[in-house]
Amino acid sequence: MAKVDINSEMTGSIWKVLVEVGQSVSEGDIVILVEAMKMEIPVIAMEDGKVAEILVAEGDMVTDGDVVIRLEQ
Amino acid sequence: MKKVLIANRGEIACRIMRSAKQLGLSTVAVFSEADRHAKHVAMADEAVLIGESPASKSYLDHAAVLSAARTSGANAIHPGYGFLSESAAFADAVLKAGLIWVGPAPDTIRLMGDKETARATAARAGVPVMAGSRRFKPGDLGDIDSAARATGFPLLIKAAAGGGGIGMKQADAPEKLEALVIAVQEAAQKTFGNGDVYLERYLPKARHVEVQVFGWGDGTATHFFERDCSLQRRFQKVIEEAPAPGLPASVRQAMYDATLALCRATSYAGAGTVEFIVDAESFDFFFLEMNTRIQVEHVATEMITGVDLVAMQLRLAAGAASLDIQEAAPVAHGSAIECRLYAENPAKMFFPSPGRLETFDLPSETDRIRIETGYRQGDTVTPFYDPMIAKIVVHGESREQAISLALSVLEAVRVEGIVTNNTFLQACLRNKSFRQGDVHTRFIDENKPELLARMHHIALVD
Numbered sequence: 001m002a003k004v005d006i007n008s009e010m011t012g013s014i015w016k017v018l019v020e021v022g023q024s025v026s027e028g029d030i031v032i033l034v035e036a037m038k039m040e041i042p043v044i045a046m047e048d049g050k051v052a053e054i055l056v057a058e059g060d061m062v063t064d065g066d067v068v069i070r071l072e073q
Numbered sequence: 074m075k076k077v078l079i080a081n082r083g084e085i086a087c088r089i090m091r092s093a094k095q096l097g098l099s100t101v102a103v104f105s106e107a108d109r110h111a112k113h114v115a116m117a118d119e120a121v122l123i124g125e126s127p128a129s130k131s132y133l134d135h136a137a138v139l140s141a142a143r144t145s146g147a148n149a150i151h152p153g154y155g156f157l158s159e160s161a162a163f164a165d166a167v168l169k170a171g172l173i174w175v176g177p178a179p180d181t182i183r184l185m186g187d188k189e190t191a192r193a194t195a196a197r198a199g200v201p202v203m204a205g206s207r208r209f210k211p212g213d214l215g216d217i218d219s220a221a222r223a224t225g226f227p228l229l230i231k232a233a234a235g236g237g238g239i240g241m242k243q244a245d246a247p248e249k250l251e252a253l254v255i256a257v258q259e260a261a262q263k264t265f266g267n268g269d270v271y272l273e274r275y276l277p278k279a280r281h282v283e284v285q286v287f288g289w290g291d292g293t294a295t296h297f298f299e300r301d302c303s304l305q306r307r308f309q310k311v312i313e314e315a316p317a318p319g320l321p322a323s324v325r326q327a328m329y330d331a332t333l334a335l336c337r338a339t340s341y342a343g344a345g346t347v348e349f350i351v352d353a354e355s356f357d358f359f360f361l362e363m364n365t366r367i368q369v370e371h372v373a374t375e376m377i378t379g380v381d382l383v384a385m386q387l388r389l390a391a392g393a394a395s396l397d398i399q400e401a402a403p404v405a406h407g408s409a410i411e412c413r414l415y416a417e418n419p420a421k422m423f424f425p426s427p428g429r430l431e432t433f434d435l436p437s438e439t440d441r442i443r444i445e446t447g448y449r450q451g452d453t454v455t456p457f458y459d460p461m462i463a464k465i466v467v468h469g470e471s472r473e474q475a476i477s478l479a480l481s482v483l484e485a486v487r488v489e490g491i492v493t494n495n496t497f498l499q500a501c502l503r504n505k506s507f508r509q510g511d512v513h514t515r516f517i518d519e520n521k522p523e524l525l526a527r528m529h530h531i532a533l534v535d
Binding site for chain 1: 423
């Protein structure tokens with residue numbers, strides 16, 4: 001099975017994780033909300049897949065480009 | 074009052090320190106780990122580390138700020154705007170610690186901080202208020218359908234404890250009402266610790282006009298004219314101006330009278346702002362809220378009146394008499410425009426753009442140009458706080474002159490390392506409707522394609 005990384009495009013803190021391991025997501029789904037500068041920034045699945053791994057927890061800091069979720073296809 | 078602690082960061086901390094120093098006061102800055110090397114820390118006579126980078130663990134931590142006051146020997150606290158400025162509990166704690174609170178009485182903050190009691194107080198003082206519903210607690214949707222019909226669509230669902238547009242949602246029709254109400258209740262519970270919401274009528278073409286006021290604490294107050302803050306994105310202000318363009322004199326006067334009536338009713342002490350929503354066609358106006366603090370855009374008022382509102386706050390808190398602070402009634406002169414330079418990308422849904430300010434070159438200040446910033450070249454704009462990196466405020470003899478001057482200042486601003494909304498601000502100022510004074514709260518949304526196209530054109534020419 002192929003693994004696909006989902007990255008945060010924004011430096012900030014994880015405000016909400018909206019998916020669970022094993023859940024299927026479709027391209028365009030919001031999977032995580034990052035909070036930066038008092039704004040919620042959505043992290044979006046760029047491909048269809050099943051959530052294999054969630055690498056962050058609510059409250060964690062992430063940097064632009066960090067992998068936050070791994071999907072398997 | 075000898076030594077004042079400024080419980081804030083960024084440009085407002087620097088701006089307060091400037092007035093404090095002019096009054097001969099010593100200044101104490103507080104800072105989080107992210108702000109160790111910030112401008113406001115360097116500017117203060119003393120600085121105290123109060124915690125980790127997230128605001129909840131530093132700038133919002135009552136105990137940490139009070140402890141900083143104790144260790145530094147500060148005998149007064151100025152809260153600035155945002156953070157603890159409208160926390161009645163914090164103001165109470167400051168007074169209980171035997172310190173001077175630079176702001177209105179905690180009970181006034183409490184009264185105006187809750188939208189429902191604020192509206193009731195305003196209505197009792199004879200201030201026009203918008204039709205609105207009762208409060209709905211989380212889990213209680215009871216008669217929401219009939220409340221919505223009574224309010225009328227489109228309507229806004231607002232958090233009772235909210236402010237600054239946070240968590241607010243618009244409902245255009247009954248179908249999605251319940252889901253939206255629940256969403257606002259959940260967001261409000263998380264953000265404010267109180268999930269109560271209420272419904273309020275939404276005017277399709279509205280202006281946001283606010284009156285700057287200063288209460289003397291003895292039941293008298295003085296107004297310092299109005300500002301128009303209609304240009305907003307995501308309910309956050311972008312460009313403000315004083316006076317409000319095209320407002321009939323009788324409407325202005327009625328707004329001043331309403332503001333003063335509210336301040337008399339609350340024996341208001343210090344700087345405050347009464348915000349109104351104004352129907353852009355009929356000029357009917359309604360009370361929105363009262364901000365019991367200094368505001369971001371106070372500088373526009375200072376430029377048309379020549380007063381120093383922050384110095385007035387400090388002097389009143391130190392016990393000066395009203396006549397010593399303000400000798401004569403204020404006079405407004407010319408037109409002032411404030412542009413908020415944000416670390417954000419307008420082309421990408423106004424997403425924030427944190428990073429290092431590799432270049433941060435701002436024009437020099439003059440009698441006509443004020444630039445308030447908490448950043449210097451080489452500083453890092455972190456993701457922890459507000460995206461505003463500078464306020465550019467200009468003063469002209471006329472509105473046209475002020476617009477031209479604002480454009481020339483923005484054109485001279487050089488920022489590298491992060492994306493800013495500079496060219497977007499220029500696009501707004503060049504827009505024909507804006508130049509004609511046709512401003513309203515949906516201006517940015519409705520003109521977005523043109524503004525973005527103009528912005529790209531400005532960037533290309535640049």
